[in-house]
Structure formats: structure tokens, C-alpha cells
Amino acid sequence: MNRGGVKRGRNDGSEVPKNRKVTIKRLWYYLSYYKKRLIIGIILTILSNALSLIGPYLTGQMINEMSVFNEGIDINFNQIFILGSLMIGFYLISALMNYYLSIALVKMSQSVVYKLRMDLFNKMTTVKVGYFDDNQTGDIISRMSYDIDSIATSLSADLMNVITSTITLVVSFVMMIIVSPLLLLIYFITIPLSFLITTLLSRVIKRRLRIRNTKLGELNGFSEEMISGQKTIQSYVQEDSIFEKYQEHNLDAAKKSYEAGYYSTVTGPSVNFINNFGTALVGTAGAILVVFGRIMIGDLSAFMLYSKRFSGPINQLSNLVADIQSALAAAERIFFVLDQDNEKKDIDGAKSRGIKTGLVEFEKVSFGYNANKMVLKNVSFQAKPGQTVAIVGETGAGKTTLVNLLMRFYEVNEGTIRIDHIPIDKFQRRYYRKSFSMVLQDTWIFKGTVLENIMYGNDNVTFDDVVSAAKKARIHHYIEHLPNGYYTELSDDGVNISKGQKQLIVIARAMLSHSQLLILDEATSNVDTYTEVNIQEAMRNLMKNKTSFVIAHRLSTIKNADLILLMSKGNIVEQGTHESLMSQKGQYYNLFMSQFA
Numbered sequence: 001m002n003r004g005g006v007k008r009g010r011n012d013g014s015e016v017p018k019n020r021k022v023t024i025k026r027l028w029y030y031l032s033y034y035k036k037r038l039i040i041g042i043i044l045t046i047l048s049n050a051l052s053l054i055g056p057y058l059t060g061q062m063i064n065e066m067s068v069f070n071e072g073i074d075i076n077f078n079q080i081f082i083l084g085s086l087m088i089g090f091y092l093i094s095a096l097m098n099y100y101l102s103i104a105l106v107k108m109s110q111s112v113v114y115k116l117r118m119d120l121f122n123k124m125t126t127v128k129v130g131y132f133d134d135n136q137t138g139d140i141i142s143r144m145s146y147d148i149d150s151i152a153t154s155l156s157a158d159l160m161n162v163i164t165s166t167i168t169l170v171v172s173f174v175m176m177i178i179v180s181p182l183l184l185l186i187y188f189i190t191i192p193l194s195f196l197i198t199t200l201l202s203r204v205i206k207r208r209l210r211i212r213n214t215k216l217g218e219l220n221g222f223s224e225e226m227i228s229g230q231k232t233i234q235s236y237v238q239e240d241s242i243f244e245k246y247q248e249h250n251l252d253a254a255k256k257s258y259e260a261g262y263y264s265t266v267t268g269p270s271v272n273f274i275n276n277f278g279t280a281l282v283g284t285a286g287a288i289l290v291v292f293g294r295i296m297i298g299d300l301s302a303f304m305l306y307s308k309r310f311s312g313p314i315n316q317l318s319n320l321v322a323d324i325q326s327a328l329a330a331a332e333r334i335f336f337v338l339d340q341d342n343e344k345k346d347i348d349g350a351k352s353r354g355i356k357t358g359l360v361e362f363e364k365v366s367f368g369y370n371a372n373k374m375v376l377k378n379v380s381f382q383a384k385p386g387q388t389v390a391i392v393g394e395t396g397a398g399k400t401t402l403v404n405l406l407m408r409f410y411e412v413n414e415g416t417i418r419i420d421h422i423p424i425d426k427f428q429r430r431y432y433r434k435s436f437s438m439v440l441q442d443t444w445i446f447k448g449t450v451l452e453n454i455m456y457g458n459d460n461v462t463f464d465d466v467v468s469a470a471k472k473a474r475i476h477h478y479i480e481h482l483p484n485g486y487y488t489e490l491s492d493d494g495v496n497i498s499k500g501q502k503q504l505i506v507i508a509r510a511m512l513s514h515s516q517l518l519i520l521d522e523a524t525s526n527v528d529t530y531t532e533v534n535i536q537e538a539m540r541n542l543m544k545n546k547t548s549f550v551i552a553h554r555l556s557t558i559k560n561a562d563l564i565l566l567m568s569k570g571n572i573v574e575q576g577t578h579e580s581l582m583s584q585k586g587q588y589y590n591l592f593m594s595q596f597a
């Protein structure tokens with residue numbers, strides 16, 4: 001069984017509605033927490049850029065001062081010294097401002113990202129369980145890491161670039177008009193050409209990069225599949241054919257990467273050529289104007305410096321727009337998750353206590369994961385406190401679904417589930433769920449010590465309690481022989497211990513909890529006979545004095561159950577004890593005879 005159902009669909013995020021205005025507004029909501037930092041950042045960007053843009057003007061003035069030498073006039077070195085000092089001063093202040101600005105923006109973007117990440121994580125703990133049925137873990141993790149990172153980069157770099165580019169464009173433009181409107185006209189001949197080439201090439205590059213990423217994705221997917229299936233590949237002696245397939249994928253990826261790289265490399269020289277062509281045009285025309293005394297040589301030099309500054313943002317513009325678009329798309333993917341429905345709130349006056357006796361009643365319960373297809377139909381039964389209920393039936397019969405409803409992972413469509421004669425939605429969810437212990441087939445072990453793993457979710461337990469639970473779970477002996485006993489670190493998902501041992505640890509965890517109800521999903525076939533006997537014994541210990549629901553695969557569990565629910569196609573087709581069902585000679589009898597007799 002699987003928390004929240006076993007069948008998983010896919011959601012690749014393509015359903016994300018594209019409403020950029022709303023996205024920007026929502027991003028602004030996050031940014032507005034750090035308004036002060038943002039305003040300081042913007043002011044510093046404006047000032048530092050404005051100051052650095054005075055540089056070319058001062059350079060022009062210096063050259064003009066010096067050019068009088070040709071006319072036989074003495075150079076005013078005092079003036080040149082003042083201009084030079086001003087220039088150094090402005091550049092220095094601008095650099096310092098840039099430094100503080102970068103720090104302010106990085107801090108701001110990290111604060112926004114921190115908050116976004118917390119909201120997203122919080123969402124994962126409150127969202128309806130059904131969300132995890134339709135979304136792959138990898139996709140959710142990629143939203144939490146890759147998407148959030150791309151917002152962070154955009155906030156710290158793109159935001160600054162937009163402001164810087166705008167200021168550079170405006171100031172350079174104004175300064176070029178002041179210095180020489182005529183040269184500006186000549187210079188503007190090359191601007192559309194440069195803009196056009198950059199836009200065209202960046203479109204081609206984007207397409208090539210997309211193809212390259214798809215190919216790399218395919219290559220990674222193939223590698224992942226191969227690594228996880230290594231044992232099967234070796235057992236079927238498929239190494240050679242796998243190698244050939246990998247070679248094909250690798251060649252394809254390398255080819256597409258080359259093509260993407262080729263176009264990216266071509267852009268730089270092409271755009272440079274156009275820009276240099278513009279510079280040559282302005283330089284030639286400017287030189288003629290200088291000769292005819294229409295402008296001074298220093299002004300020409302200042303103009304050329306401004307024109308260089310002006311072309312920078314023009315060339316960057318399309319990249320910048322693409323970066324911002326992709327950051328907004330990332331934000332949309334995140335907001336889409338944040339907008340998912342949460343679990344329903346507890347009703348007013350819901351009981352703030354757990355279950356007392358453990359009497360469980362299903363009354364005409366119907367449920368479907370989709371409203372148009374009922375998976376459980378009109379299910380009714382009663383389990384008395386302390387009884388063991390074995391749920392049996394073919395695959396897809398609805399066994400896991402029944403347990404999912406009992407745990408309140410989903411809400412019933414029709415009918416009522418009662419515990420202690422109280423409809424289950426009249427309990428606060430947290431107290432209700434605390435009354436259950438679950439031992440599933442896909443046991444959940446986290447990175448931490450054996451002790452921490454057993455204690456998980458159980459407050460106020462002592463080391464002795466843990467040892468006693470481990471003894472009852474028949475895992476104490478094994479733990480004692482680990483290098484650091486109970487303090488041995490288990491790796492992620494417990495890959496350094498066996499499946500059976502993992503299950504015993506989880507049983508020990510459940511032993512510690514004083515829950516009245518227990519849900520067990522018996523392992524089918526992944527353990528050896530010795531471990532199986534151990535697990536069975538441990539489970540029997542665990543079931544004592546609890547109302548237990550077991551998705552049963554073992555003969556002994558089924559035979560000893562107080563109540564067997566035989567499920568088929570969403571219905572309970574037969575229910576009763578082993579003896580009573582056998583004497584009916586119905587479906588249970590047939591199933592039993594075909595599987596166990």
C-alpha cells in the first residue's frame with residue numbers, strides 16, 4: 001500500500017495558466033516584504049550607473065582640453081587634473097555603490113526565495129493527499145529547487161540588469177544628443193540591424209538549446225533507468241545492447257550540443273561585426289566633422305564611448321527578456337502548486353481527542369478518486385474493538401482505497417465511517433490520525449540513527465522504551481550487533497539494511513505508539529522465510545489489543561482474523577470468519593482453494 005493511493009498519474013506542469021500580470025503581482029507580494037532593501041537597491045543602481053556614465057563625458061572634456069595644444073595654446077593641466085580626479089572619484093564611488101547594491105539584491109532575492117521555499121514546503125504538508133497521485137516526486141522537487149533558484153537568479157541579476165540597461169540606454173542616448181545629434185543619426189543606421197541579428201540568432205539558439213536539453217534529458221533518463229535496472233540487465237546479459245543504445249543517445253546529445261554551441265559562438269562575432277561597423281561609420285563621419293570644425297575631437301571620442309555603452313543593452317535585450325520570461329514561468333509553476341487545495345479544515349467543534357475504544361463502522365460508503373468513477377461501492381461492515389480485520393481480494397479490488405478512507409486521506413462521496421459511534425470527520429484530524437499506527441510495505445526510513453527512526457512520531461519515550469519495543473518487534477538482537485548499536489546511522493531510505501529489517505524497525509516504531517488502531521500491509525514476497533517468521537511474530541505482538549486492518553497475503557493472518565472482508569471490484573462481496581466463509585463455498589472458498597489449498 002502507498003500513502004495516498006498506489007496509482008500515480010502525471011502532471012508536467014503544462015496546465016499552468018499563463019497569466020503573467022497575476023504572476024508579477026504575486027511576486028511583488030513577496031518582494032514587498034523586503035521593500036526597504038529593494039528601494040535601496042534601485043536607488044544605488046540608478047546612482048552608480050549615472051555616475052559611471054559621466055566618465056565618457058569627462059574623457060571627452062579632457063581630450064578637448066588637450067587638443068588646444070595643436071592650436072598653439074597652452075594646455076590647462078590644472079583643469080585636466082581636476083577632470084581626471086573627478087573621473088577616478090566617480091568611478092570609485094560607482095564601484096562601491098555597485099558592491100553594496102549587489103549585496104542588497106542578493107540578500108533580498110535570498111530572503112524572497114527563503115520565504116517561497118518555506119511556503120512551498122508548508123504546502124507539501126497541508127495539501128490534499130490526492131495531489132501526490134497526479135504529480136511525480138521528481139517534478140515537485142524540481143519546482144522546489146530549480147524553479148526557485150531561477151527566480152533567485154532573476155531577482156538578483158535580471159532586476160539589476162533591467163534597471164542598469166534602462167539607465168544606460170537613456171543616459172547614453174541623451175548624452176549622444178547633447179554631444180552631436182548629427183552623429184546620432186548616422187549611428188542609428190546600424191542599430192536596427194544589430195537588434196535584428198541578435199533577435200534572429202537568439203531565437204535560433206533558443207530552439208537549438210531546447211533540442212539539446214531534450215536530448216540531454218533523454219540521455220539522463222536512459223542512464224537513470226539503466227543504473228536502477230543494473231541487476232536485471234546483467235541477469236539477462238544485455239550489457240552490449242545497452243552499451244550500443246547508450247552510444248546512440250550519447251552521440252545524438254553530443255551532436256545537438258555542438259549545434260547549439262555553434263550558433264551561440266556565431267552570435268558574438270556577428271554582433272561584434274555589426275557594432276564595429278557602426279563604430280567605423282561613426283568614426284569616419286565624425287572625423288570628417290572634426291576636420292570641418294563641426295565638432296571637437298574630444299566630443300567625437302565621448303560620442304564613440306557612449307555609442308559603445310548604448311549598444312550593450314540593445315544586444316542584451318532579447319536575452320534579458322528570455323531570462324525574465326523563464327523566471328516568470330518558474331514562478332507560475334510554483335504558484336500553481338501553492339494554489340492547490342489543502343486538506344479540508346476540521347469542522348467547528350471537532351473533538352480534540354483521539355479514539356477511545358476502536359469500534360469501526362463503515363455504513364454504505366462509496367468513493368471515487370474521480371467523481372465519475374466509483375472505486376468503492378456501498379461498502380458496509382463493522383469491526384469490534386481489538387478485532388483483526390483481514391482485507392483480501394484481487395489486485396485493484398479497492399483494499400488500499402478502503403484503508404485510505406479510514407486514514408482520512410480522502411473524503412467519502414457517500415455514506416459514513418464511524419469510530420466509537422462518532423462520524424470520523426467530527427474528530428480533529430491530528431488527534432484522529434495519532435490514534436493510528438501504520439506499517440506499510442514501502443517502509444519509510446530516513447537518514448538518522450536507528451534510535452531516531454524508531455522514536456519517530458512518538459513523544460516522551462525513553463531509551464528503555466525503544467529497546468523494549470525493538471525486542472517485541474524482534475529486531476533488538478540485530479540492532480545490538482550493528483557497529484554502533486542503536487546509534488548506528490541509517491542511510492537515506494535505509495538502503496544499508498535489508499527490506500525485512502526495515503519493516504521490523506517500522507514495526508518497532510509502531511509498537512511505541514499507544515494507538516488504538518493499526519493498519520498493516522503485509523509484505524508479499526520480498527523476505528526470506530526466517531525473516532518472514534520474525535515479521536509475522538512481530539506483527540502478532542503489534543496487533544494485540546488494537547483494532548487492526550491487515551491487507552492480508554498470508555494464510556495464517558487470514559485464518560486467524562476475526563473478520564475477513566473479501567473485496568472485488570470495489571464491493572465487499574463476502575464477509576465473516578474463515579470457517580463461516582469456507583462453509584459458504586462461495587468466492588472466498590474458491591479463492592482460498594486456488595491460492596492456498
Ligand SMILES: Nc1ncnc2c1ncn2[C@@H]1O[C@H](COP(=O)(O)OP(=O)(O)OP(=O)(O)O)[C@@H](O)[C@H]1O
Nearest residue numbers: 005006007133369375394395396397398399400401
Ligand atoms: N490515486 C488514484 N487515482 C485514481 N485511481 C486510483 C488511485 N488509486 C487507486 N486507483 C484505482 O482504484 C482502484 C482500486 O485500487 P486500490 O489501490 O484500492 O486496489 P488494491 O485492492 O489495493 O490493489 P493492489 O492489491 O494491487 O494493491 C483501481 O482500479 C485503481 O486503479
